Amino acid sequence: MPAERAIGPLARILLACALLALPLLAPPLARADNWQASLRNEGLPSRLVGVDKKRKEFHYFEKKSPFKLRYTYPCVTGQLAGDKQQTNDLRTPEGVYFVEYKIAGGLDFREYGGIAYTLNYPNPVDRLRGKTGHGIWIHSKGFDLVPTRGCVAIGLKDIAEVGPLLTPGTPVVLAEEFDAARPPAPDDGTAARLRGLMRDWSRAWASRSAAMFDFYDAPAYSRATEDFGAFRRNKERLFKILGFIKIYNREIHALEGPGYWVTWSEQYYTASNLSTEGIRRLYWQRGGDGRFRIVGMEWTPRDVGMRADFQQGRLVAEAPRGVTSDAGGADPEMPVPPRLDMPEAPDRAAVAATAVARPEAAGAEQAPKAGPAIAAVAAVAERLLAISDPLVPRRTPAAPPAEITWGSGRSMDARRNAPAAEDPAPAAPAPEVPAEGSGSAGAAAPERPAMPATPANTAPEATPAADVPAAAPVPAAVAETAADFSAGDRAALARDVRAWNAAFAARSQDIADFYDRREYNRLPLSLGVPRGRSYDSAMRALEREFRQPWLRVVQRAPVLEFHWPVAVSRCEQMVVGPEGAVQGLRTLWWRKDTDGEFRIVGSEFRPGEFGLAADYLETVSGEVSRAVEAWRRAWEGARLDDYMACYTRDAIQSGRAGNNAIRRQKEDLWQRVRPTLVNLSGLRLAMDRRGIRADMTQAYADSAGRSDRGVKTLLLRYDGTGWRIQREDWVPEAPAR
Structure with a gap:
């Protein structure tokens, strides 16, 4: 008997209903096509970019009571419609992203207009959804505004006007539709709830409590951010050795993306071993039980001025969570923290670390900036702190970040019963x-x-x-x-x-x-x-x-x-x-x-x-710190031979390729002007496929009276006898506005 005749009329009706219901039961699609963004008046940031792909409009908002539109420009996006899914699909992604850094040199003028601001695509939710690709920027065009390969482009005059406001961390909402004329809607309770969850998560962290791990969707976090098991083991180890943890949060912000939310805050972290500050971002998705859980996390070390406020007693920590610490003993001051790359390292406090990124064309010596004198912060090798992997754009997947301790002698997991x-x-x-x-x-x-x-x-x-x-x-x-x-x-x-x-x-x-x-x-x-x-x-x-x-x-x-x-x-x-x-x-x-x-x-x-990456970093951190300090002293003293001995033969330094090119540039420069101050602080180490990546805040001054401050990134490779610099990148700090 044919199969279709074996099914009765009623069965066929039920089967048809079941097939119609399948889309309702299926998990959310890995696309955000035609996403219509909406803003809530709860937790809005002080500045925000909104891009309407359909109307081809670029909007810049400021929150100066009330939240209002400051600039609107015509823009172009990807050559094809829809949400970006994979490399070279010519689409612009849809979701909530953040400015990472500025590229001011080495760009094709016709294609990019000479200046670009990079975004953190793919973000953790994009990775969770299997999206690929990279290099989504906000830039200009040298001539006509023609569709891009996936970036957002505005006019030359427009980017000159709004560009200085696109500081690292500025949120950017990319959507098929973004109605700039519609005021933010009242919060339905979700944004307030998520801001509260971020506070609770921070308190659980500060309490060094296992309750912190309940905030995560472990399988999703492993796919989107890092291996959750390794992350948990590392944290449980640190909870046992830290005497206390405190976190000071500035205002927690919240934005809704397509199928997820992002909360973020400026944070100052201080513990029994280390202090640092930066931006913490959490990506949340609602599970089948209706609960929001963390599926992704990002930490961008940056000087946000909270350390100075802390030293002057102007910060107030959140109240500790009302739970007993799992760290073995009550802590009278258990306050607040978080992490993907949250440092927990040696026994000395460190100055704040800043965000790392790709280099700009000019080095610190060639980019003088007006401003107050640079504070002389001693940064000798024994005070350099190894933190963990910063938020950096990568072409290839990276191993989970590892947190390490410099100069501790013993591994933080106490070598498991070993004497x-x-x-x-x-x-x-x-x-x-x-x-x-x-x-x-x-x-x-x-x-x-x-x-x-x-x-x-x-x-x-x-x-x-x-x-x-x-x-x-x-x-x-x-x-x-x-x-x-x-x-x-x-x-x-x-x-x-x-x-x-x-x-x-x-x-x-x-x-x-x-x-x-x-x-x-x-x-x-x-x-x-x-x-x-x-x-x-x-x-x-x-x-x-x-x-x-x-x-x-x-x-x-x-x-x-x-x-x-x-x-x-x-x-x-x-x-x-x-x-x-x-x-x-x-x-x-x-x-x-x-x-x-x-x-x-x-x-x-x-x-x-x-979780052995942390042990390896701990083992080599002393060597790396001494190599970085030797490089700093040779640079500050303008000792050319000692300085060049710190580099590999094929080193790259801000566009200069090869040891000889670097030597010629420094030799010519130091005949005219010599360094008078090179200070390093907030050094953090992370394993890289090619060696060890070291990021730090760098303050520079020279004999011509010029000074600068920003983020220096070094890629160091081991050659069997010592660590040498294979690549050096520099990103100046944005001027205060």
Whole structure:
């Protein structure tokens, strides 16, 4: 019987109704096509840009009681209609965005008019919805206003007038329709509710309470911002070591986007280890239970004047949340914080950090600005603070930001039961081993019987090693000890795990002695040992690994398990080399040989996120701080040779490519005018695919009486002996208005 005849009339009606209802049950579309923006009179910012794509109008509003329109200009947007979805689709996105920084040089005049203001597309909700692309700007056109490839363009005279008002952090609402003539509508309670939620979230954070994590949509946050599990583990670790946290919020703002809301505020953060200020943004979506939860977060360090107010007693912290701290003890002053990149670092207070961005054409020395004299803020290496990843536009996805402590000696997670002697020391050059270049491992590979070092594992699939902790009497944990393994066996295996790790860190050929050549990856599966590549294949893979110029490893204390006749060592490990970093769980299977020695009969490395980026940054932060300080002193002293020694041969500095071009520019400049002051503050470090990114507030003055202040961004690469600058970018601070 045909299928359609098997379904009765009533069933067909019910089926048709169900099909019609499917769009109502489906999740929100990943598009904001034809979004009609509306403003609420609750939580409006002091300035705002609204773009009406349909009418081709650019509006600039100011809130000077009341909220009113100041400028309207004709504009053009993308060549195709609709919400931007992917790279090169010629559409302008629809949603709520924020100005990041200004580009004032190196632009094609016909296409961009010479000046552009970048936006933070894709924002966290865009990433959550799978949108791709980048480079959405507000700019001009050199000649006629013709449709763009996705940006918003206004006239040359118009951008000259409104451009100085487009300061970093200015909200920009891009919509199919934005009715500038319609006054903001009364709030239906949503904006007020979200502003209250941001306050509650801040109080929970300040209380160092696990209640803070209830504000997040964990799966969505992992897709839109960073791995939520790693974020939570890092925060729980910090909650235990911080004596107090306080947050001072200025007015919390709220804007509605297509299917989400954004709340943001200027914040001053101070804790037992650090102080900083900037802009915090939270992206909220309503779940199936009707509750709003955080799906995205952004933190832009910036000098917003709150530190000065704090020092003069003009700030009032919000009341602490009425919950008991999870940090182990009541805090009499538990106030307020937040974070994506919220710093929690060393034991000294730091000056505020500012936003980082792409460079402008001119360097600080070439961009004199009028204004008050620059305050002399001492910024020696031991006071530079490593914070976390700032809000920066990226061409490629970045690893989750890591927060680190400079000069603490121990990792913030206390190395999980490992004694202090096992903490990794600051990385030192590796001993000479049969490999190319000089390594940067933390230990040599002495004879097998007495090898100090922390755990590590091998496996052809592995990647580098370095910074190996000192010897420890026993491993961190021992599980399921069988009677067939004596106490001497357990101690011997702990020694061998450390010794293998040291050999791997040193890239020593002696590592082959740890393997059972005949039984490697060939034991019965019933023993739980994986089967795979042969011993010869594993050795060839290790040899390829060891041919890299340098390798470094950071790892947690090992766990040993004993299941006669096999013992297992497991270690969370991050290996860093010239081509990047990988972290995961390294497992080695060991069996006693006829000579009584433990040898490896199987190995495995499973990549995973274990929050080890923070440990790595903590390990190298001392080296990086000394490199930055050496660069600062050479610059301030106009010592050309010392200054150039801080750069790689292929370095890029504000448009100058190559070591020779940088030298020529500085040599010519310093013959005419010399630096008199170079101060750095608020240094923050983040792992980058190519090395370590360092962002800081820089104050500069020279012998001609010129001064400037802004954000300096350095990309530093390790070459096996030290850290050198591969790229240097500069963004002057916008003048006060």
